[in-house]
Every structure is written in C-alpha cells, then in structure tokens.
Amino acid sequence: MNRFSIEFLKRPECHLCDEAAPLVRRAARLAGMKVVEVDIDLDDDLVRDYGLRIPVVRLAGDTVAEGRISPVRLWWSLILARFRR
Numbered sequence: 001m002n003r004f005s006i007e008f009l010k011r012p013e014c015h016l017c018d019e020a021a022p023l024v025r026r027a028a029r030l031a032g033m034k035v036v037e038v039d040i041d042l043d044d045d046l047v048r049d050y051g052l053r054i055p056v057v058r059l060a061g062d063t064v065a066e067g068r069i070s071p072v073r074l075w076w077s078l079i080l081a082r083f084r085r
Contacts, residue, residue: 005034006078009056011041017055020069024057027071031078 006028010017021037028035040046040054050056050066057065057074064077 004032005036005059007058007061008035008037009040009046009050009054009058010037011039011054014054016068020055020057023069023071023074024055027074027078031081033078033081 006024008021008024010021025035038046040050053066055066055069056063057069057077059077059081065073
C-alpha cells in the first residue's frame with residue numbers, strides 16, 4: 001500500500017461503511033491523497049482479521065480508525081501522515 005493512500009476496508013450493505021465513505025473520500029481529496037476501497041469479503045484473511053470491525057481506515061498499513069469513523073480522529077491521522085512524508 002502506498003503511504004500516500006488511504007485504505008478503506010468495507011463490505012457491501014454495511015450502514016457504517018456507507019456513512020463513512022463520503023467522509024473518507026472528502027478527507028483524502030482535501031489531503032491530496034488517494035482512497036483505495038477494499039471489500040473485505042473478497043479476502044479470507046481480511047474477513048478473519050477484521051470481521052465485524054469494519055469500516056476500517058488504514059494509513060501505511062496502520063489502522064487509524066474503525067467502526068463509527070470520527071472525523072476529528074481521521075483528520076488528525078491524515079495531518080500526521082502528511083508530516084511524515
């Protein structure tokens with residue numbers, strides 16, 4: 001995963017994923033980052049690791065948010081990631 005990307009782990013018909021998606025996309029756009037959306041149901045390892053913890057936001061492989069995504073926590077994670085570039 002590119003460290004300038006946000007990895008958004010989700011699954012179809014997940015209401016929390018549907019709520020978080022626009023927030024994640026907007027935050028990425030404003031931070032000049034790309035969002036890579038991943039359906040965990042297509043990967044047995046992701047289902048095992050994340051199961052019902054979705055949606056999950058990862059930056060550079062590190063989980064920065066999961067479940068109900070907090071806009072404040074997401075923004076702080078993106079700001080810190082920008083400084084690490």
